[in-house]
Amino acid sequence: MIVIENGIVRKACLRDYLDAVKMLLQLIPAGKVVSYGELARLLGVPPVFVGKLLAMNDEAPIVPCHRVVRSNGELGGYSGPGGIRFKRKLLEVEGVRIDAEGRVSRDSFVHFTELLDP
DNA sequence: CATCGAACCAACC
DNA sequence: GGTTGGTTCGATG
Numbered sequence: 001m002i003v004i005e006n007g008i009v010r011k012a013c014l015r016d017y018l019d020a021v022k023m024l025l026q027l028i029p030a031g032k033v034v035s036y037g038e039l040a041r042l043l044g045v046p047p048v049f050v051g052k053l054l055a056m057n058d059e060a061p062i063v064p065c066h067r068v069v070r071s072n073g074e075l076g077g078y079s080g081p082g083g084i085r086f087k088r089k090l091l092e093v094e095g096v097r098i099d100a101e102g103r104v105s106r107d108s109f110v111h112f113t114e115l116l117d118p
Numbered sequence: 119c120a121t122c123g124a125a126c127c128a129a130c131c
Numbered sequence: 132g133g134t135t136g137g138t139t140c141g142a143t144g
Contacts, residue, residue, distance in 0.1 A: 035138090035139085036137080036138050036139075037138070037139055037140085040138075046136095046138075046139080047138035047139045047140090048135085048136050048138050048139085049136070049138085050136095050137085051137040051138060052135080052137080053136095054137060055136075055137055065137090068137080070137090070139085071138085071139070071140090072139095075137090076137050076138080077137025078137065084137085087137095
């Protein structure tokens with residue numbers, strides 16, 4: 001059973017959360033990134049759980065789980081093919097600016113409210 | 119800046 | 132019942 005409350009997912013099984021995450025990921029345009037926390041709010045789960053879900057995505061990078069980074073700009077992890085190096089490469093190719101310290105620039109972040117409202 | 123602990127979860131042991 | 136995750140956030144020194 002899955003319940004939606006104020007646009008936030010409540011009690012669902014892993015499979016349901018995974019489907020929800022994938023849908024949200026498809027909304028992120030190339031060249032932009034979102035934070036784990038943002039997804040966590042929408043899904044109603046703790047941020048750590050988002051990581052677990054993304055790690056469970058077997059269709060990376062078709063489903064762009066590489067466009068999810070830490071809120072402080074650091075890349076976070078990537079368990080898909082090619083590992084973290086590949087994640088960074090993908091982002092750069094898509095136009096995300098990453099500084100020498102491996103931080104994503106703030107203007108590359110996008111919020112789901114901006115993706116859903118316009 | 120570094121470290122700490124708690125947190126909205128389901129699965130697994 | 133405790134641990135585990137690609138984490139976050141606020142409080143603290």
